[in-house]
Amino acid sequence: MDIAALQLKMREAFRVEATDLLTELDSSMLELESRPQDSDLLNRVFRAIHTIKGSGATAGFNAMAAFTHHVEELFDEARLGQLTITPEMIDLALKAKDLIGQLLETDNPAALEPACARVVAALARFLPRSDKPTVPDQKKSGDTASKNQAHQVFFKPHPQIFFSGTDPINLVDELCTLGTATVTAVVDGVPALENLNPEQCYLAWNVKLLSAHPIGKIKEVFLFVEDESEIRIESQPEPPSHPSAGAGHLSSFLNIASQSLEALEGFLSRIPATAEPDLDWCKNYLRILKTLQSAASHQSLEKLAALLDEQIRILQAVISGQTSFSDHAREILAEGYEKLVAVIQSLSEQRPVSVSQPQTEVASRPEAPTAAVPVKETARAATSIRVDQEKLDRLIRSAGELLVARNAFPVLAKKLALDHGLRPISKEVKDAGDQISRIAEDLQAAVMSIRMMPIRTVFQRFPRMVRDICRAQGKEAELVLEGEDTELDKTVIEQIADPLVHLVRNAADHGIEAPEIREKAGKPRVGKVTLKAYNKENNVVIEIRDDGRGMDRARLKQKAVEKGLLTASAAAALDDRAALELIFLPGLTTAEKVTDISGRGVGMDVVRSNIRQLHGTTTLESKAGFGSVITINLPASLMVSKGILVEAGGEEYVFPMASVVQMVNLPRGQIHCLDGNHFASFRNQVFSVLRLVDHFARVGQRRDMVWPEEVSLAIIQTDEGRIGVAVDRFVGQVEVIVKPMGREFADIAAFQGTTILGDGRIALVINPAGFIGGSDRSNLLAAAGGANK
């Protein structure tokens, strides 16, 4: 796999992971709002954001990572007790979360920059100090081997610095790229607004920098301004955060050393052969050597440090162009490496045996760790795996095909018994078929259960939504979620979300009254919206209940009349139930004013039709002053597809849409008979014609082969080619959920199963693949019965 493809895959994987994390963030941030002091919760939020940032940067979402950093900062401060989370912060963080989501999806992150900048600016207000972005973590950890040193940098630019075309912020930013920085602005010099000259620089900065770079590199940042600006750099030794003293210290050095050696070995295998070497190669090699050297001198391993000197010198000379990359240079590097191996080997043999285990583990890692992955992630990975939806669907298709294919066994068994008189083998084939059949059904059930997802994934978004609506409208409402673990088919989960959003919005926006109105009505100030899912028989029921004002039937009627949807007399004749049903009419809205949240009442009719598409029903109960309940009844599992409903011999059948090539009405003259078999030619194609009624009609309903003047043919595609199936009439297109017929009828290959029609009647779904088999069988049976073949 090439790098680009790998990167694409990584990005995709991260996107999936991040989406989950973002959803989780949504709910944990809302929890945090009610319990701002909960440190577990804070940590959870922080970790989620941190992971998004870290893995995001690794996956190449740089803009997103940079932006996320600011959000992380806020929660980091809160986590460290530097600030307390307020609802305003949550507001902002949620906004930021949305932006992160958008940054993940967009191909053009620059377009979102203004929005991000606004959030960043707003975030900065909450932070006790004006922080500058630090380098994303993975850059830092790439250097774990080197020793960080703390520097205190004070930078007071010349007041006229802008006139030299220098933006001091750039320099502070540049400083921050050198390591982990904490930036504090010194604002003492800023005068009152009326005395402020916008072209003058009043600010100074204190930067606490933890960097692996030498001090020269830090000084270099201020190269162009050092003459006129005030710059002080104080370096302190490494803070004692690293394990120190004795064996532990040496062993951590040895870890660094072994990692470095491994990296060097890798580089040496790609040593440039030309005199004009790959500069990147040289620089990388040099970096490792320097890291090793500084680690060695830190350990007072002067001999080792000196050993590195020669190699470092030659590489520096090559990089600066002073010498060419000669064989001599190559020799020095190769020999130097051998010597290093020897020295480090001897050091590690002196190493005390009582080394703690984790150290060994680190040493065995091939490379320095990139981004920190929270333990929680690994734990979750152990219990579940992510699968591409396409792969899953393929599995489901195969399981379905297996279910159809097993139907060949009974046919085969009968053929053996009747045609060839091989009863014992026939029995064995039948038994084997039964077994496969059973396994296929288990498989089908198991595979379908993979598609089942808890409705939690949909419910999760609602606390945020209800909260936003309430905040925007000054209402108070509580959302109660029940039965979040109720499972539904993934397709249903995906498609139920939008209708539910609309219904919950309606409940909070139009249903729940303002707190004052509620109090006047003698109701609790805080309204309640309940979202509840549960299983009922084979169905899943979702209830959206609010204790708001309820539907005003008179108002509904009036509206319907106003909009010309109903005549006044018709409206007056409606009973309570029918009046309520008016809300499902397209173009009717009862909200006194249109709000930006619930919109213009395009909703309810669309909601109902969406749910109908899922083969669900929507019912509404409402009592003025007491609230409303909307009940959605959905089939829990379904294989939804489209089909053509036809009538033949007084029965209704469904052809799966996928198998129907064409539906035509042919004049009788185009049907020809040859040796008792019928053919039709249509658009230069000849195909055999069967009558559906001959195959499936109940005994006694069979009719003579007399073609009507016009023959309705469904041309269907089978494995053996196209055939025309004559029916009495086409009824129309229907949505079907195929339900298998159960084992008793498993040998009827001609049917896929049954489906419930919109009006509750049951129709058989024809299996085009089994159709031909079925006709063969009837021929077989006819032959066995002694009739003329």
Add this chain to the structure above:
Amino acid sequence: MVSFTLLDAGYVVVEARDGVDALANCTAQKVDLFISDLNMPNMDGIQLTRQLRALAPYRFTPIVMLTTESQTEKKMEGKAAGATGWVIKPFQMEQLLNVVKKVCP
């Protein structure tokens, strides 16, 4: 060479023969960064810097001087005139890019 390097790095480059040409060319379009040799015919780098700083759109625009090591005095003069930074000749193209990124991130 300079122009090629910058183009290659993704910058849009407007070339000028000398200071006079540069001044004439920078009014029609907004330039984000000037790179100027110190020694040029007609108008040298220091004069150009002064002139640019006098133009309202370029009061705060970064100006980078290309100098030689021996011109330390000139360097300071350029600085006083309002130059942002300098690159010492002879330089590697990478050095130039680093300075460009530094003053105009």
